[in-house]
Amino acid sequence: MLVIDGLTCRFGSKAAVSDVNLEIGQGAFIGVIGRSGAGKSTLLRMVNRLQDSSAGRILFEGSDVTALKGRELRLWRARAAMIFQQFNLVGRLDVLTNVLMGRLSTMAGWRAMSKSWSQEDKAVALSALEQFDIANLAAQRADSLSGGQQQRVAIARALVQEPRLILADEPIASLDPRNTKVVMDALLRINKHFGITVMCNLHSLELARTYCDRLVGMAGGKVVFDGAPSALTPAVARDLYGLEAGEVMDLEAPVAAGGHAPAALPATAAPPR
Amino acid sequence: MSATVPTLPPAQAEALAASYDAATATRRLRGLAVAVVVAGLMLFAGWFAEVRPAAFANIANFSDYLAKTIPSISAQTPRADIVAWYWDLKTWSRLLGETLLMAYLGTLLGAIGGFALCFLASANLVRNPVLRFAVRRYLEFCRTVPDVVFALIFVFAFGLGPVPGVLALAIHTTGALGKLFAEVVENIDMKPVEGLTATGATWMQRVRFGVLPQVLSNFASYGLLRFEINVRGAGVLGFVGAGGIGQEFLTAIRNFYYTDVSAILLMIIATVITIDLVTERIRHRLLSLDQRP
Numbered sequence: 361m362l363v364i365d366g367l368t369c370r371f372g373s374k375a376a377v378s379d380v381n382l383e384i385g386q387g388a389f390i391g392v393i394g395r396s397g398a399g400k401s402t403l404l405r406m407v408n409r410l411q412d413s414s415a416g417r418i419l420f421e422g423s424d425v426t427a428l429k430g431r432e433l434r435l436w437r438a439r440a441a442m443i444f445q446q447f448n449l450v451g452r453l454d455v456l457t458n459v460l461m462g463r464l465s466t467m468a469g470w471r472a473m474s475k476s477w478s479q480e481d482k483a484v485a486l487s488a489l490e491q492f493d494i495a496n497l498a499a500q501r502a503d504s505l506s507g508g509q510q511q512r513v514a515i516a517r518a519l520v521q522e523p524r525l526i527l528a529d530e531p532i533a534s535l536d537p538r539n540t541k542v543v544m545d546a547l548l549r550i551n552k553h554f555g556i557t558v559m560c561n562l563h564s565l566e567l568a569r570t571y572c573d574r575l576v577g578m579a580g581g582k583v584v585f586d587g588a589p590s591a592l593t594p595a596v597a598r599d600l601y602g603l604e605a606g607e608v609m610d611l612e613a614p615v616a617a618g619g620h621a622p623a624a625l626p627a628t629a630a631p632p633r
Numbered sequence: 634m635s636a637t638v639p640t641l642p643p644a645q646a647e648a649l650a651a652s653y654d655a656a657t658a659t660r661r662l663r664g665l666a667v668a669v670v671v672a673g674l675m676l677f678a679g680w681f682a683e684v685r686p687a688a689f690a691n692i693a694n695f696s697d698y699l700a701k702t703i704p705s706i707s708a709q710t711p712r713a714d715i716v717a718w719y720w721d722l723k724t725w726s727r728l729l730g731e732t733l734l735m736a737y738l739g740t741l742l743g744a745i746g747g748f749a750l751c752f753l754a755s756a757n758l759v760r761n762p763v764l765r766f767a768v769r770r771y772l773e774f775c776r777t778v779p780d781v782v783f784a785l786i787f788v789f790a791f792g793l794g795p796v797p798g799v800l801a802l803a804i805h806t807t808g809a810l811g812k813l814f815a816e817v818v819e820n821i822d823m824k825p826v827e828g829l830t831a832t833g834a835t836w837m838q839r840v841r842f843g844v845l846p847q848v849l850s851n852f853a854s855y856g857l858l859r860f861e862i863n864v865r866g867a868g869v870l871g872f873v874g875a876g877g878i879g880q881e882f883l884t885a886i887r888n889f890y891y892t893d894v895s896a897i898l899l900m901i902i903a904t905v906i907t908i909d910l911v912t913e914r915i916r917h918r919l920l921s922l923d924q925r926p
Contacts, residue, residue, distance in 0.1 A: 408831050410827065410830060410831055433833075434835065435833060437830070437831055437833035438833035441831070441832070442831035444827070444828060446824050447824075447828075448824040448825055448831070449825060450825040450829070450842055450843055450846055451822075451825065451846075452846035452847060453842065453846050461828070461829055461832050461834065461842060462832050464832055464834040464835070464842075465832060465833030469835075469837075472838050472841065472842075473837070473838075514828070517828075517832065518832075521833070
């Protein structure tokens with residue numbers, strides 16, 4: 361159970377996230393939606409502690425994450441794995457080494473520094489890659505891969521961290537529609553198969569409705585919607601995105617309850633480049 | 634007149650041209666002002682530091698000196714004359730070799746020092762401004778004091794020979810490379826580093842895997858450039874007794890062994906050019922490695 365309690369983040373006088381309260385059960389697939397600048401990224405980054413909060417607390421299974429330091433903080437980061445829009449791999453290292461980065465927090469210091477990975481760590485990393493059908497790319501430089509492949513490497517890296525939580529910050533915003541599906545399916549599989557909670561920032565409402573079992577809508581740093589995808593009416597979406605009636609194209613279609621696969625991605629659901 | 638661009642009415646075109654001229658006029662005026670200020674400062678500096686063109690009246694002394702260093706090589710016995718010119722080739726070669734080794738060791742030690750400190754001096758890796766400030770000022774101190782000054786001090790401390798020379802070069806190189814390395818580190822792409830932070834990597838691990846792969850070829854390139862500079866620097870360290878060919882060179886100048894001066898100078902120049910060419914080639918190869926996508 362992840363509890364976010366009055367979480368606030370200020371940059372100067374501007375509050376990027378203000379007073380967010382959420383309770384997220386283990387194994388949920390949460391979609392965080394809203395316009396650019398609504399505070400979605402900042403919220404996710406605060407959970408991983410890439411960004412320090414100004415006020416409020418984050419509790420994971422009762423322990424306060426916002427107070428962690430040093431080794432405890434690093435172990436928390438490993439448990440709350442992060443996936444980025446730009447993948448954030450080390451381009452000049454090979455794919456396998458990039459995945460092994462997910463094991464750093466639990467590795468003896470000398471092993472990492474001398475790159476003498478244990479057989480066990482290597483086996484874990486390779487099988488994580490194989491889950492996404494890219495074990496054959498293990499020896500290639502990460503920056504020689506396509507975007508979709510790189511994001512799968514990033515997910516493999518997250519997976520070998522043995523996380524309880526995956527924080528995906530616009531994971532498909534740099535990908536084409538086909539890779540979008542591959543990556544979202546991978547996240548869904550991890551979620552269902554291992555019971556890992558997924559918190560995913562998304563631009564596309566269509567995708568959010570398809571994959572998530574709960575949506576959190578943010579605007580101006582505040583949570584303005586929190587509920588099942590079916591409860592996200594066109595009116596709410598218009599508020600969320602500040603659009604005029606009729607502009608929220610993919611919401612004009614009748615909303616079916618429960619996850620349903622879209623036949624094709626409508627134009628508005630295509631990832632912005 | 635272009636057929637694809639509609640012609641504006643003259644009044645409108647003139648107004649647009651006038652506003653463009655007005656906008657660029659200030660820019661042009663500013664450029665002129667800067668040029669005037671630079672020229673003025675140059676004249677002032679020359680006057681203040683007493684750099685008088687009158688001194689060039691003695692230019693003949695310079696050319697006379699150079700003329701005296703030209704050895705007489707007759708067409709009948711060129712080989713014997715050249716051997717006579719380079720009468721002490723063995724000693725000079727040994728000293729030149731010593732100079733190269735000094736430069737090599739000094740560069741290597743300095744590069745290790747600069748490498749160890751550069752990460753602590755980088756704003757994108759070290760949040761603590763006090764630590765960064767301290768490291769940066771230390772590096773500044775190392776490179777601001779000329780290596781000859783360090784060499785002189787070390788000669789007093791450790792005696793004559795190449796050891797003070799190597800130490801002096803190492804300290805100066807630490808300062809110079811530490812700053813260049815830190816600048817390379819500050820220009821890296823931080824996304825991989827952020828990716829590592831998010832996995833729970835320690836600071837050292839982030840540097841090892843997030844930063845190092847991005848900077849290594851640049852570091853090697855700067856290291857080679859510094860080696861090239863240090864070969865030149867090591868050449869004059871002998872002036873203060875800190876080893877290398879400099880001592881012999883100074884003796885030749887002081888005692889007016891004119892042909893020795895030219896012999897040694899040519900050896901130094903040939904060596905420096907060779908090293909320039911070799912390191913330049915390696916550096917280009919290293920940098921082209923970087924350009925790979």
